[in-house]
Each structure stands twice: as C-alpha cells, then as structure tokens.
Amino acid sequence: xxAMTPSPxxxxxxxxxxxxxxxxxxxxxxxxxxxIVPLGWLGWQSLxxxxxxxxxxxxxxxxxxxxxxxxLQTFRIALTVTLVAVLLGYPVAxxxxxxxxxxGMLVLAMVLLPFWTxxxxxxxxxxxxxxxxxxxxxxxxxxGLIDAPLPLVNNEFGxxxxxxxxxxxxMVLPLYATMxxxxxxxxxxxxxxxxxxxxVFIRVFLPLSLPGLIAGMxxxxxxxxxxxxxxxxxxxxRTYMVSMLVSRNIEVYNEWGAASSISVVLMVCVFLVFRxxxxxxxxxxxMGTR
Amino acid sequence: MRLPNILLYGFVALVLIWLMIPVLIIxxxxxxxxxxxxxxxxxxxxxxxxxxxxxxxWMQATRTTLLIGVCSSVIATILGTxxxxxxxxxxxxxxxxxxxxxxxxxxxxxxxxxxxxFLVYAHVGLLATLTGLVVANVMLGLPYxxxxxxxxxxxxxxxxxxxxxxxxxxxxxxxxxxxxxQIRPSVISGMLFAFISAIDETVVALFISGGETQTLTKRxxxxxxxxxxxxxxxxxxxxxxxxFLLVMLAALNARSTERRQQGRxx
Numbered sequence: 001x002x003a004m005t006p007s008p009x010x011x012x013x014x015x016x017x018x019x020x021x022x023x024x025x026x027x028x029x030x031x032x033x034x035x036i037v038p039l040g041w042l043g044w045q046s047l048x049x050x051x052x053x054x055x056x057x058x059x060x061x062x063x064x065x066x067x068x069x070x071x072l073q074t075f076r077i078a079l080t081v082t083l084v085a086v087l088l089g090y091p092v093a094x095x096x097x098x099x100x101x102x103x104g105m106l107v108l109a110m111v112l113l114p115f116w117t118x119x120x121x122x123x124x125x126x127x128x129x130x131x132x133x134x135x136x137x138x139x140x141x142x143x144g145l146i147d148a149p150l151p152l153v154n155n156e157f158g159x160x161x162x163x164x165x166x167x168x169x170x171m172v173l174p175l176y177a178t179m180x181x182x183x184x185x186x187x188x189x190x191x192x193x194x195x196x197x198x199x200v201f202i203r204v205f206l207p208l209s210l211p212g213l214i215a216g217m218x219x220x221x222x223x224x225x226x227x228x229x230x231x232x233x234x235x236x237x238r239t240y241m242v243s244m245l246v247s248r249n250i251e252v253y254n255e256w257g258a259a260s261s262i263s264v265v266l267m268v269c270v271f272l273v274f275r276x277x278x279x280x281x282x283x284x285x286x287m288g289t290r
Numbered sequence: 291m292r293l294p295n296i297l298l299y300g301f302v303a304l305v306l307i308w309l310m311i312p313v314l315i316i317x318x319x320x321x322x323x324x325x326x327x328x329x330x331x332x333x334x335x336x337x338x339x340x341x342x343x344x345x346x347x348w349m350q351a352t353r354t355t356l357l358i359g360v361c362s363s364v365i366a367t368i369l370g371t372x373x374x375x376x377x378x379x380x381x382x383x384x385x386x387x388x389x390x391x392x393x394x395x396x397x398x399x400x401x402x403x404x405x406x407x408f409l410v411y412a413h414v415g416l417l418a419t420l421t422g423l424v425v426a427n428v429m430l431g432l433p434y435x436x437x438x439x440x441x442x443x444x445x446x447x448x449x450x451x452x453x454x455x456x457x458x459x460x461x462x463x464x465x466x467x468x469x470x471x472q473i474r475p476s477v478i479s480g481m482l483f484a485f486i487s488a489i490d491e492t493v494v495a496l497f498i499s500g501g502e503t504q505t506l507t508k509r510x511x512x513x514x515x516x517x518x519x520x521x522x523x524x525x526x527x528x529x530x531x532x533x534f535l536l537v538m539l540a541a542l543n544a545r546s547t548e549r550r551q552q553g554r555x556x
Contacts, residue, residue, distance in 0.1 A: 023376035027369040027392055030429045035394055038406025088305050095302045110306045116533045117313050118490045120510050121526040125312030128319060226399025228493050233514055243401040250405060263402045270397060287393050287437060
C-alpha cells in the first residue's frame with residue numbers, strides 16, 4: 001500500500017474521525033469559551049497589577065489571616081461534611097442494595113426526593129426548623145430539655161447540617177451502584193467458610209465497596225469546597241467559605257486580582273483532590289460514566 | 291430479626307426521615323395565615339399563594355426562569371447527546387480528555403464559573419440578556435446530559451446500528467430509527483436533570499442576570515437574605531410539586547419503555 005493513495009479503510013477512518021469531532025464541537029466550544037478561556041484569564045490576572053507582573057495577590061495568602069483562615073474553615077467544613085456523609089450514607093446504601101428489588105428502590109427514591117428539591121428551598125426549610133423560635137428549639141423547650149433556645153443556625157452548625165442534607169445523595173448513589181454489583185455469592189461463601197457476619201463484612205464486603213466509597217467521598221468533599229448558597233444563607237456572616245471570599249472581593253471591593261488568585265488556589269485544591277483520587281480509581285468512575 | 295439488623299434498619303429509617311422533613315415542612319408553612327414563620331401556623335390561608343400569583347415582579351421572574359429552563363435544557367440535550375455519541379465511539383486518549391473537559395462544569399466551584407461567565411459576557415455585551423443566561427445554563431446542563439446518555443449508550447449494543455447501516459440506512463437515519471428509541475429513557479432523564487439544574491441555578495444568575503431578566507432564584511435568594519416571609523414558602527411548595535411531577539413523568543416514561551422492550555423480546 002503506497003503512502004500516496006490512502007486505502008478505503010484509511011479514508012473511512014479519517015471521515016469517521018471528522019464526524020466525531022463535528023459532533024463534539026458545539027458542546028466543546030461552549031465549555032471552552034465560557035469556562036476554559038475565563039479560567040486562563042483568571043490565572044493571568046492573578047499574576048498582574050497596574051504595573052505588570054506581580055506576586056502580590058498570592059503574598060496575601062501568607063500575610064492576611066482572613067485568607068488562610070477562610071481556607072482552613074472551608075477545609076474543616078468539607079472534611080466534617082464528608083465524614084458525616086459517610087456515616088449516614090453508607091448504611092443507607094447498604095440497606096438499599098441489600099433489600100429485595102422494590103423495597104430497595106423505595107429507599108433510593110426517598111434519598112432522591114430531596115435531591116430534586118431546589119437548594120434554596122431546602123436552605124429555607126432549615127432556617128424554619130433551626131431558628132431560635134423554630135421547630136427544633138420549641139420541641140426541645142416543651143420537652144423540658146433546654147431553657148434557652150440553642151443557636152442552631154446562623155453559624156457553622158447550621159451550614160454543615162444543610163450541606164450534608166444537600167450532598168448526601170452524592171454519597172449514596174455511587175455507593176449503591178457499587179454495592180449492587182457485589183455478588184451475593186461472595187458474602188455467602190465468606191460465611192459458609194465460618195466467618196462471623198461482622199468478619200465477612202470487614203474482609204469481603206467493605207473492600208469491594210471501596211471504589212464507590214472513594215467516589216462518593218471525593219464528590220462530596222469537592223462540592224463542599226465550592227459551596228456558596230448554603231453558607232451565605234445559613235452561616236449568618238460568621239461562617240466564611242472560600243466561595244464567599246471570591247464573591248465579596250468582586251461585589252464589594254471590586255478587587256479582581258485578589259478574586260482571581262483565590263479562584264486559582266481553590267481550583268488547584270479541587271484538582272489535587274481529583275488527582276489524588278484518580279491514583280485509586282479512574283476519573284470516569286467518580287463521575288459515574290463507567 | 292437479629293438485634294444488629296434492627297439497629298441498622300432503625301438508623302436508616304431515621305436518616306430517611308431526616309432527609310424528608312425539610313421538604314415536608316414547607317407545605318404547611320405555605321398555608322400559614324401569619325406573617326411570621328411559626329410552626330404549626332396559628333391560622334390557615336391562601337394569602338401567600340395570592341401574594342405570589344398576584345405579584346407582577348414574581349410572575350415576570352417565573353416566566354424568565356421557565357423560558358431559560360426550557361430553552362437551555364433542549365439545547366443542552368441536543369448538543370450533549372451528539373457529544374455523548376461521539377465520546378462513546380472514540381476510545382483514544384484524546385477522546386478521554388475531551389470527556390473530562392466536557393464534565394468540568396460539574397466540578398469547578400460554581401462561583402468561579404459565575405465569575406468567568408461574567409468576565410466573558412462583560413466583554414461581548416451579553417450581561418443581563420436572556421441569550422446569555424440560556425447559553426450559560428446550556429453549559430451547566432451539558433455534563434448531566436452527557437453522563438446520562440453515555441450510561442445509556444454503554445448498555446446499547448452498537449452492532450444494531452451497524453446492521454441498520456449495512457441494510458442501507460445512512461448514519462443519520464439509523465441513529466434516529468434504531469439507536470435513539472432504545473436510549474430514549476437516558477436522553478429524557480438527562481434533559482430533566484438539565485432542566486431542573488437550570489431552574490435551580492442561582493449563583494451564575496446572581497452575577498449575570500438583572501432587571502428584566504432577573505430569575506426566580508435570584509429574587510428568592512435576595513428575599514431570603516433580606517427578610518423571610520411565607521411567600522417564599524408558597525413558591526417553594528410550587529417548585530417542589532413541579533419537580534416531583536416531572537420526576538414521576540420521567541419514571542413512568544422509563545417504565546413504559548422498559549415494558550415495551552421486554553414485550554418485544556418476549
């Protein structure tokens with residue numbers, strides 16, 4: 001076969017490749033123009049001020065305590081949310097995957113129902129429930145458990161509570177998908193070989209469910225890092241997360257350099273988490289496309 | 291039943307109740323007769339529904355949101371399905387990294403996306419326009435459509451389309467006649483996700499919508515930050531009811547498709 005005249009198979013391959021590209025092009029163009037280009041622009045802007053190149057926007061991370069305190073609080077919240085979501089989500093997914101068909105679907109549907117409700121609506125509901133005169137406080141009071149209302153909202157507690165509530169489905173779904181594929185024969189074999197239920201769970205079931213667990217933890221952690229609405233509405237001005245720092249710098253101070261450098265650092269954090277996780281399981285697995 | 295199992299099921303039941311309560315609490319609040327959020331409400335009325343339906347500003351915001359939701363989810367579904375089809379066929383490293391780029395809007399913190407879109411729109415004059423809001427929501431909806439359709443395509447046996455083409459159909463026709471009917475539930479659920487994400491989207495709208503094009507969520511967010519009044523409960527109840535209805539429709543659609551396919555097989 002000479003290099004000058006491409007074979008029909010080559011021609012077909014080339015046409016196929018162009019077709020694929022043409023199908024991808026419109027979607028890619030939108031993401032490139034509205035996301036990738038601005039990200040690059042933010043990166044460029046974070047390194048400049050009126051006189052040209054500068055590192056001043058990054059130096060503030062060392063000098064201004066508000067910066068690192070905000071990042072610290074954000075990471076602490078993300079870690080708390082992730083751990084509690086594991087504690088709540090793992091048993092739910094376990095039960096949903098273990099129950100026979102219809103009942104399992106019912107549990108899953110109950111997990112998904114709040115998922116379909118607006119985030120704003122749920123933030124509002126938590127406000128009603130947790131405020132000083134809210135349902136929880138008045139119930140505790142009439143039960144005689146407390147004298148003064150507990151500060152449940154407009155602080156970190158309320159923020160964490162609502163964030164877990166919003167993100168729990170992101171923990172349960174990948175866990176459920178993984179657990180459902182674990183063959184029943186394996187755990188049965190484990191117990192027939194003399195393992196106690198706890199022993200079989202720890203040695204057989206838990207390791208097999210790890211990919212789902214990691215996927216859920218990564219999703220919840222990363223999504224919490226970028227949370228904005230919930231801390232803004234339920235944090236009461238005391239819970240300051242990175243997203244709010246970005247928006248304040250633009251809306252209140254018109255400080256684009258500062259906002260850009262914070263965005264870049266936040267993006268780097270998000271990518272590091274994904275990078276670390278992808279050492280354990282592939283990216284497609286986390287996103288649920290494989 | 292053994293004790294550990296009872297504890298496990300009890301715990302799961304509590305978690306499920308905790309998940310449902312905030313959603314269920316809103317409905318009674320929306321029928322409250324009082325100006326303040328006390329539970330249970332001291333009296334019952336429709337006044338907050340009247341306040342919402344009678345307000346020109348709220349109605350305008352609702353129309354804007356619905357228009358954005360419909361346009362952006364339809365466009366995202368078309369572009370996303372095309373992209374997923376290509377992603378499913380190609381398996382090179384290039385294709386895999388393109389897939390990662392297309393899923394980025396899901397993992398990049400929403401505030402950063404909002405700032406970026408604001409920057410671009412400020413340069414091209416799309417701030418506070420419907421077009422701008424629709425395009426931004428198309429981008430945010432794409433990952434939902436792509437993941438959903440990809441999952442559907444992975445279950446679909448691609449040789450069926452090959453057969454149709456070897457029998458003389460062109461690619462376009464074979465896709466619409468053979469492939470699409472079989473992946474329809476995943477296309478529809480992707481569209482639904484995109485629609486609900488567009489209706490629910492708040493942060494980008496806070497940055498780029500304004501005046502005439504103010505969305506429902508932007509108005510709600512501002513209202514929640516300033517003063518809480520039960521009008522929000524009425525809107526919330528309607529929003530929740532609407533999304534439940536949509537989910538039910540999608541579930542019914544998925545079941546009927548499944549049954550039809552089973553019928554064909556059996």
